[in-house]
Amino acid sequence: MKLASAFLAVLLSLAWAHDGRKHIPKTVGGRRLLSELQAQQGSMSRGHAVAKRHTAAHQRSVLKGRRDDDDDGRCGPGIGSCASGDCCSYEGWCGKGKDYCSAPDCQINYGSGCDANQKPSGTDTSGVARTKPGNVLYGGAGVYDCVDPGNIALTFDDGPYIYTNDLLDKLKSYGAKATFFVTGNNIGKGKINDPATIYPAIIQRMHAEGHQIASHTWSHQNANQLTKTQFTDQMVWNEIALNSILGFFPTYMRPPYSICGTDCQDILSALGYHIIYFDVDTAGYLNNRPAQIQTSKDIWSEAIDASDPESDSFLQIEHDIHYQTVYNLTDHILASLVSAGYKAVTVGQCLGDPPANWYRAGPGGPAAGAGWK
Numbered sequence: 001m002k003l004a005s006a007f008l009a010v011l012l013s014l015a016w017a018h019d020g021r022k023h024i025p026k027t028v029g030g031r032r033l034l035s036e037l038q039a040q041q042g043s044m045s046r047g048h049a050v051a052k053r054h055t056a057a058h059q060r061s062v063l064k065g066r067r068d069d070d071d072d073g074r075c076g077p078g079i080g081s082c083a084s085g086d087c088c089s090y091e092g093w094c095g096k097g098k099d100y101c102s103a104p105d106c107q108i109n110y111g112s113g114c115d116a117n118q119k120p121s122g123t124d125t126s127g128v129a130r131t132k133p134g135n136v137l138y139g140g141a142g143v144y145d146c147v148d149p150g151n152i153a154l155t156f157d158d159g160p161y162i163y164t165n166d167l168l169d170k171l172k173s174y175g176a177k178a179t180f181f182v183t184g185n186n187i188g189k190g191k192i193n194d195p196a197t198i199y200p201a202i203i204q205r206m207h208a209e210g211h212q213i214a215s216h217t218w219s220h221q222n223a224n225q226l227t228k229t230q231f232t233d234q235m236v237w238n239e240i241a242l243n244s245i246l247g248f249f250p251t252y253m254r255p256p257y258s259i260c261g262t263d264c265q266d267i268l269s270a271l272g273y274h275i276i277y278f279d280v281d282t283a284g285y286l287n288n289r290p291a292q293i294q295t296s297k298d299i300w301s302e303a304i305d306a307s308d309p310e311s312d313s314f315l316q317i318e319h320d321i322h323y324q325t326v327y328n329l330t331d332h333i334l335a336s337l338v339s340a341g342y343k344a345v346t347v348g349q350c351l352g353d354p355p356a357n358w359y360r361a362g363p364g365g366p367a368a369g370a371g372w373k
């Protein structure tokens, strides 16, 4: 019985290897959502799934008497790296362009061309002193809740993106402040400090309009699957990019997939970061269709309806890279929190941390310097 099913599995994997779809890379959005869900649910991580598949591919090529590097265009664990400058897609194919190179899916250990491996231009921030003012925890197990009753900290991860300017308009119309956990280069959007993109102006606008800018790492990798050097780069590269736009960089961050083991916590403590999680997740990123987004609105309303602004507060998470979140769910949330008597504030405000502590002045950035204080 065991043998029979193993044989069947081999047949199936051979069928997969030889079918005509093999060179088609993944679609960008769907895979990422799936991996995010898997990571959040603590089920088999994407890294393990990929490793398993590639081990099977490796064994097939050995059976056929082929050397790994003859296995045309393949890459990944047990196989090897792509040619210099090429990207290794999520499915383990070498290539160039968005479908192969976008973070977080491009396999950074097997494709030097992956977006995640491209350092931004700008002055190095790693020498900036990491003082730790204020009462909010640095590093460690992180922060899940606001402290001041009546506050709601709306937070948006993974942007800025093409919807973010419209989101800023919406927040402004409600007099709401939010926190943006910015990712430096993900989903093929380009580097946030590339002057050819819309992002530098959006990030400056966020700051000018009283929102808090925080880090969601350079390219949204799972910290627990990185070396210490790789994770440090994930933090410092985002600092370099943000500092080149603002003249300062954040002391607040959220780990991608909310995953941050002890190495990650120790590095963040040394770099002087507050690790921010959340206590309400409407899962807007899983409900990005008109017929689905009501599910997220209901999650929100249930939380708010059962609460009292005299005694309660919320630290909420959304993602401004999803259309229904920005153009539909956020209206519901803003209208609801205002009518329930809450105030939308930044994470720093909801933790009672003065704005002076939200950032560090960086070297060589625009004249703004410490101008946020």
Ligand SMILES: *[C@@H]1O[C@H](CO)[C@@H](O)[C@H](O)[C@H]1NC(C)=O
Binding pocket: 289, 290, 291, 293, 294, 297, 328
């Ligand atoms: C907004 O969400 C509702 C469900 O709450 C849905 O019926 C409607 O189609 C959505 N609107 C748009 C423009 O997608």
